Amino acid sequence: MSQTSPIPTGGTDIEIQLRWSDEDKLGHVNNARIVTLMEEARVRWLRRDGIAERFGNGLVVAALQINYLKPLYYRPSMTVRMGVGRIGTKSFALRHLGYQDGQVAFDGTTVMVALDTDGVSSRLPTPAERQWLQDQMLSVGNA
Secondary structure, X not given: OOOOOXXXXXXXXXXXXXXXXXXXXXXXEOHHHHHHHHHHHHHHHHHHHHHHHHHOOOEEEEEEEEEEOOOOXXXXXXXXXXXXXXXXXXXXXXXXXXXXXXXXXXXEXXXXXXXXXXXXXXXXXXXXXXXXXXXXXXXXXXX
């Protein structure tokens, strides 16, 4: 685990309830469980206020990367700050900054791709989707 980084401003905080079963024998949340916590935060973030419907035929995860910075411990909850880190031609990177007690525990990125009407091929984001993504950018850090 490396040095913790500051929590960026912008984005949306999603509170996640931790379960006792999330812990491993070392007494902290298991590293594989972090992927599930990221997924839970991402789905809640995309579903709030009908946001997911903006992308019509859906989104898929094209890549996933996590930097584990500090252990998470079983407590009632932790928070994942969600926002956009990068917008590409056909993809965009979502940042997932998991923190507890004011300190970043993990910094994850998922590269997302919008699907075309066939449900398989990727497509370019529409101008409205691109504008929405731009409005969701986190102000610090790169994805």
